[in-house]
Amino acid sequence: MFDVNEIRKDFPILSRKVNGYPLVYLDNAATSQKPQQVIDCIVDYYSNYNANIHRGVHTLSQEATDKYEAARNTIKEHFNASKTSEIIYTSGTTHSINLVASGFTSLLKKGDEIIVSALEHHSNIVPWQMLCERTGAVLKVIPMNQEGVLDMDAYVDLLNDKTQLVFVNHISNALGIINPIKFIIDQAHRVGAVVLIDGAQACSHVKVDFQALDCDFYVTSAHKMCGPTGVGILYGKEAWLEKLPPYQGGGEMIAEVSFEKTTYAGLPHKFEAGTPNICGGIAFGAAIDYLNTIGFSEIAKQEEMLLEYANKKLLEIEGLKIYGTGSEKTSVISFNIEGLHPYDIGTIIDKLGIAVRTGHHCAQPVMDFFNIPGTVRASFAFYNTIEEVDALVSAVKKAKMMLS
């Protein structure tokens, strides 16, 4: 039985005060808060079995390796990859994207086409622009409409036999719009293109099934899923991961080294040079276990309820406009108030204990499309409450009064 007040007790940070007010944390799209279960897992690692992995014969090293690999298996099971070796640990989404972009340098030629969407975060634009600069490939953009919904007819028109790669986020970080990725993947495969899905904003809201999606690559970060910062994954179909060259050289990623020739380790270690974020990987597994204990259908129910309520309450404020009004969306509300700057609103409501994000959300092209400097973005998690939405609405009203 889902009881939000019980769940909140798992998150120690939620009981602190900010500027004299109870913290209302509505910046979950930037990073989620961490439950005691994940914090305990981190403390347990450093208190009891911290050791380097994969190389020691001693007991601690064995224990740490077992837990690290068990977490990889938890991740594989959660996302339904076909093999554990298809889960590459990285430092997060941006690292994962750069790994793939770097790998494709030798696989692309001048005139090849790469497709991204108009809704992308900078981390899913810049690495591909850099890849285009290195290879002479051309970047194409799927346009969106005023509701923040990608134009699928235009997308299909962009696809042709020169299309090599398609990169789209699962859910837009700036607007919360859920993109039709299954359709995008299937259409890309029709012309033989490879698809990478950026799931940084999705995995805390929905249970993603890699095999059902049939995506070639999927990337995400632990810290948006109640896990620690500095760890994430690259999922890739085995055939593609075999084809990509290693990204970084070093320890862990080799089979044999001599000065004449080095042979690389097999998957997943080929892409995991150096000592990894061992504790982070293990805690990522604990975070996934935690989310599954609550249940993704319960999470979705709570977040949908908060979204609907917040939408209704915020729209009662005169002059408030919400960006990203497509019907398929997660619990993110990006808004502005006519005549007011998002920075001013964010500054005032912070003084009232409310944490939101203001600015362009690292998605400047999205802001340019709407011709705005940025938005105020409130993003809700399953541990947020109706009372917190009320606190947000009343703080925004107060800010409006002060600023107008």
Add this chain to the structure above:
Amino acid sequence: MSIESIQQDLVEEFEMFDDWMQRYEYMIDLGKSLPLIDDTQKTDDKIIKGCQSKVWLDASLDGDKVTFTADSDAIITKGIIAILIRVFNNQKPQDILNAEMSFIDDIGLKEHLSPTRANGLVSMIKQLKMYATAYQAKLNS
């Protein structure tokens, strides 16, 4: 008036307020009272770029003193500029360069010195002092 005595006045003015809300309301009023800059003057060479809000800052040398004009698209930022301009307008470049900035803490605006305010006080002060450096060099030559 010297920079120091203007700063002292500001500290005393802000001391009259009981809470942050009154301080911010006053700052917003100061922002609103700052003369508007014509849009044609808001050119990219005068912009202090950042993540959050835009600031335009321009300066000229009037005799041996510097005059500043500035604007921002965000009103709280504009209030901060209004405070800075009140302190530094019509002052000698060397006095601007020598000025202590601890009054910002004293008037309760310390949070605007945080590095997360990418376009906050720090970059504005830096830009003001850069103008002062340039004009001081001009006066010396």
